[in-house]
Each structure stands twice: as C-alpha cells, then as structure tokens.
C-alpha cells in the first residue's frame with residue numbers, strides 16, 4: 001500500500017520484492033488491485049493511465065504487470081489484475097442471480113468478501129509460497145477503503161506471522177531537510193483503519209540518516225531495521241539490488257517466520273546493471289507515435305529497448321517523434337542522425353500520414369525499421385501505395401468505406417469476435433518462413449508464440465499483389481492464415497510484426513527482435529558508435 005502521493009513506484013517495489021523472494025527459492029505470485037471502476041484497463045486512455053499490458057492469456061492489464069513479468073521472469077494471467085469495476089460487477093451480477101438470498105448487498109461484507117475471495121483463489125491454487133498484493137491508489141483515498149478493510153480482515157483471519165503489511169511512503173526533501181510528517185500522517189491514517197504497517201519503505205531523493213530512520217521507527221511503531229530506504233535511481237533495475245543490500249527480502253521472510261535457506265544470488269542482475277552503466281556505444285532510435293508526450297504509454301517498448309541495448313553494450317537514446325508533426329518537407333530534418341526508426345502501436349486515424357512518411361523514409365534510405373502492430377500495418381499501406389501503385393490503399397480502421405483496404409477485418413477474425421471480444425488478444429502461434437531474416441533472428445525457430453492486441457489484419461485478398469514484390473510475408477498463423485510478420489528483401493532491416501514482442505522482453509531474456517534491431521542500427525551508423533561517458 002502506498003501513502004502520501006501516487007506514482008511512488010509501488011509496482012517496481014512489488015516486482016523487486018517478488019524478484020528477491022523468488023531468488024531466495026520461493027514461488028511467488030503478485031496480485032494488483034486497481035481501485036477504479038473500469039472493468040479492465042483495456043478501455044483506459046494511454047495518456048491517462050499509461051500502456052495497457054497484455055498477458056499471455058489475453059487479459060488487458062495495468063502496466064505494473066509488465067514490471068512483474070520483467071522482474072520475475074514469470075507470466076501473469078487474468079487472476080493477477082483486479083479492478084473495483086470487476087469486483088462490483090461480480091457482486092451486482094451475483095445479486096441479480098439471487099445468490100445473496102435476499103440479503104441487503106453492501107460494501108461490508110459483500111464487496112470485502114469478493115476482494116478476499118479473489119486473493120484466496122490464488123492461494124488455493126497451492127502453486128505459490130507467498131502472494132504479494134499491491135493495492136493501487138493512495139492511503140486516504142475514498143476508493144481504497146474497501147481494500148484496506150479487506151486486508152485488515154484477511155490479516156486477522158490468517159493469524160500472526162502469515163502476512164506482512166508493507167507501506168511505501170514519500171520522504172520529501174524540502175529546504176535542505178527530509179520531512180517525515182507526511183509519512184507519520186499516512187501511517188496514522190492506516191492505523192485509524194485498523195492496520196499497523198510492519199515495514200515502511202521510504203521513497204527519497206537522498207540517503208536517509210540513522211536519525212531519520214529512528215524518528216520514523218519511533219513515531220510509526222516499527223523497528224528501525226524495518227524502515228527501508230528506496231532511493232531514486234538511474235534505472236529501475238537497480239532497485240532490487242539496493243533493497244537487497246538492506247536485506248529487504250530477508251526481513252520480509254523473517255516477519256513471516258520463514259527461514260530462508262537459499263542465499264540470494266543476484267549475479268545475473270548485477271551483470272546487467274554493470275553492463276547498462278558501462279556501455280561501449282551509443283545510438284539514437286526514433287520512436288514515432290502519437291502518445292509521445294506521456295512516455296508510460298510505451299513502457300514495455302522502452303524497457304525492451306533498454307534490455308536489448310544493454311545486451312549489445314549499447315546505450316539507446318530515444319528521440320520521440322510525434323507523428324502529427326511529420327510532413328514531407330521536415331522528414332529528413334526530423335530523422336537526422338537517427339540510427340533506427342520504430343513505428344509504434346496505436347489506434348485511430350490521427351498521425352497516420354506522418355507514420356507513413358516516416359516508414360517511406362526508412363524504406364527508401366535503408367534505415368533500420370521496426371514496425372510494431374499498427375507499425376506493421378503502416379508498412380503495408382506505404383508499400384502498397386508507393387511501390388505496388390495501389391494509390392488509395394488504406395486501412396479499414398482509418399477509412400471504413402475504402403475500396404482498397406489492404407488492412408481490414410478478416411473472416412477468420414470475425415469468428416473470434418463472435419466469441420465475444422472485438423480484438424485479437426494474447427498469445428497466438430506464428431509459423432516463420434525458413435531462411436527469412438526473421439527465421440535467423442528467432443534462432444532458426446519455425447514456430448513462435450507472441451502476444452497480440454489489435455482489431456485489424458493484413459488483408460489476405462491482397463497477397464497476390466505482394467507475392468512477386470520485395471515485401472515478404474514471413475510470419476503466418478497457419479490455422480487462420482492471418483499474416484503475423486513481414487520483411488523487405490534488399491533492406492538492412494525492415495521488419496513489421498502484427499504482434500507485440502515488447503510484452504515478452506525481460507531483463508534476463510531480452511527479446512531477439514529488439515536485440516537484432518539495435519545491433520543492426522548500431523552497424524548502420526558506424527560513426528555514432530563510441531560512447532564517451534563525459
């Protein structure tokens with residue numbers, strides 16, 4: 001639970017704790033409660049809430065689940081992200097079915113019971129030793145009261161030493177001093193609701209002194225060693241390491257009366273940080289998208305670039321290019337000194353013409369190009385218009401009345417829609433054409449699974465126009481015939497994928513498509529390669 005302000009990094013803290021406990025030999029699951037009334041985050045505007053992270057089973061979730069997967073190297077599922085919308089909907093649906101036998105349906109006990117049931121479902125799976133529960137929002141918000149009450153009840157039901165309450169707060173640094181008052185208030189607020197924090201994690205800009213620790217301990221009822229420093233870092237991946245130095249994981253286990261026998265081994269993690277902090281090269285990748293003013297909208301892509309850059313010992317700088325501003329007469333200028341162009345996923349009409357210009361620029365100038373989801377669709381439209389001569393080639397999403405819809409809704413997909421959804425979501429199989437670039441990138445695999453989140457597809461009625469061209473459809477889903485990936489012959493790196501590889505990139509397992517995109521981008525601009533730290 002977080003206090004004082006939002007955006008303190010609860011997701012990263014939960015993921016870090018999960019990673020430390022997993023490294024101590026325990027099986028961990030993380031459950032995120034979001035106290036808003038959207039039934040799932042799929043409908044949220046990325047501008048407001050950041051990226052929608054898609055799990056293997058096709059659930060549209062909060063971006064924190066991306067942190068969990070990247071830190072823990074584990075897949076999450078629909079059980080791992082619950083919103084108030086879903087909780088209330090379940091309770092109201094139950095009421096309509098008469099399940100509550102005429103009782104008055106209320107927050108206590110019906111909503112709180114439903115919250116506890118969702119936690120217990122994961123417990124009952126018996127697959128995990130410890131479940132980490134992250135409550136979205138901030139202590140003091142009206143919306144999170146039912147969660148706090150549920151946690152209070154659960155703690156009591158579970159009995160001593162079977163749960164631990166971790167409170168993340170902010171220690172503001174004002175006029176040369178660290179202030180503990182907001183933390184005291186937040187802890188007190190929790191106590192008013194019957195919860196005593198067992199461990200307080202303090203987000204801070206600067207190191208906190210023993211005095212401050214003792215003060216927090218005394219005024220907030222915790223032992224000094226249970227006040228943990230969470231300092232701002234260059235990169236989020238340093239956080240588990242810094243927490244481990246303070247024995248964070250061990251203290252949590254100790255509080256749960258679990259004797260850890262496995263020594264935490266963070267060698268791989270440390271190597272990653274060392275490599276990240278000591279790059280040999282530097283390149284700049286342009287990301288073209290329409291949500292560029294709010295970077296969280298592209299969280300997984302940014303992280304995948306960090307993972308892949310680090311793997312290649314390359315510092316990847318990102319130049320954000322708002323697709324709305326790209327025009328014929330500024331393309332060259334905007335993409336000056338760029339080593340590679342990534343056209344980002346997206347929805348709706350806005351910014352499409354700019355993305356088409358960026359794609360054309362990459363194709364014609366042999367600049368490494370990576371199109372993800374909408375980015376692949378743009379590559380198809382651009383090629384159809386400018387190379388195949390289908391002047392009015394369009395996507396049905398952009399122009400529903402188009403007579404030349406190279407991107408459209410396919411029959412095989414409409415069958416999926418009949419099952420209730422309107423998007424192709426989650427893991428789908430993709431068969432890769434042997435000896436294509438993609439085939440080598442995926443280490444000669446002919447079958448892969450990648451995650452999807454889109455409505456429209458390459459229109460197979462146009463396959464014949466592409467079959468003799470240099471744009472090759474190198475990835476296909478054999479069951480549906482849907483095109484999953486394409487590449488250009490005679491180009492240094494021009495790959496478009498209908499799926500989202502960024503969701504599968506992890507700290508210790510960077511995604512091969514990103515690794516290769518970065519590697520080739522570095523080779524393409526050999527003058528830009530030496531990284532001088534000064």
Ligand code: GLN
Pocket residue numbers: 344345346347348372373374375397453454455456457
């Ligand atoms: N808007 C496109 C579609 O729905 C692409 C979606 C995306 O980029 N995730 O098909």
